[in-house]
Amino acid sequence: QQPVQSPQAVILREGEDAVINCSSSKALYSVHWYRQKHGEAPVFLMILLKGGEQKGHDKISASFNEKKQQSSLYLTASQLSYSGTYFCGTGYDRGSTLGRLYFGRGTQLTVWP
Amino acid sequence: DVKVTQSSRYLVKRTGEKVFLECVQDMDHENMFWYRQDPGLGLRLIYFSYDVKMKEKGDIPEGYSVSREKKERFSLILESASTNQTSMYLCASSFLEAGKGEAFFGQGTRLTVV
Numbered sequence: 001q002q003p004v005q006s007p008q009a010v011i012l013r014e015g016e017d018a019v020i021n022c023s024s025s026k027a028l029y030s031v032h033w034y035r036q037k038h039g040e041a042p043v044f045l046m047i048l049l050k051g052g053e054q055k056g057h058d059k060i061s062a063s064f065n066e067k068k069q070q071s072s073l074y075l076t077a078s079q080l081s082y083s084g085t086y087f088c089g090t091g092y093d094r095g096s097t098l099g100r101l102y103f104g105r106g107t108q109l110t111v112w113p
Numbered sequence: 114d115v116k117v118t119q120s121s122r123y124l125v126k127r128t129g130e131k132v133f134l135e136c137v138q139d140m141d142h143e144n145m146f147w148y149r150q151d152p153g154l155g156l157r158l159i160y161f162s163y164d165v166k167m168k169e170k171g172d173i174p175e176g177y178s179v180s181r182e183k184k185e186r187f188s189l190i191l192e193s194a195s196t197n198q199t200s201m202y203l204c205a206s207s208f209l210e211a212g213k214g215e216a217f218f219g220q221g222t223r224l225t226v227v
Contacts, residue, residue: 002172032216034216034218040220041218041220041221042203042218043218044215044216044217047215089216100171102158103148103156103157103158105153105154105155
């Protein structure tokens with residue numbers, strides 16, 4: 001049930017855009033996005049729920065396509081501070097999984113000046 | 114402002130030793146998790162707990178055990194440490210339901226088994 005993230009790595013110049021995808025083989029209830037900078041703990045970015053709206057803050061937003069069983073994270077006009085590894089965590093069936101998330105392998109994003 | 118605290122940032126242990134990794138959270142979360150993070154493999158769940166004295170196996174529980182005697186504390190135990198358990202260990206906590214909000218992570222413990 002581990003989701004598949006793509007691409008594995010992205011290299012950008014400041015100001016460029018990026019999209020990170022997270023796909024599941026099973027129907028999703030929730031998708032969480034986290035960013036981890038080198039040597040630090042993962043930090044929560046946003047959560048998307050089945051039937052919910054697209055989320056976003058600042059220049060980072062995400063969508064949730066229930067039919068395709070996937071979520072996409074959009075980074076617009078990237079900044080140096082966006083560099084890090086991005087993880088999606090997927091939740092299935094609200095009642096049975098007791099809050100457990102399945103994390104993808106991560107997408108390493110590097111932004112150059 | 115600290116929310117999830119892991120007892121050590123770095124640990125070096127010898128093969129065969131019994132190792133305890135401690136995690137404390139101050140957010141009254143029901144769920145607590147132990148993950149192992151290795152390059153290219155993402156976050157792999159070892160064990161999680163949704164209540165005191167309750168535990169569930171994750172994807173890679175072999176060689177590990179856990180203890181949750183109090184709601185705020187979740188311990189990971191390596192019964193007999195081996196070199197293939199050298200890794201970064203991350204503790205996290207969250208509310209009971211996956212949709213209720215974020216998981217908070219500790220800073221991690223870099224364990225080296227020699």
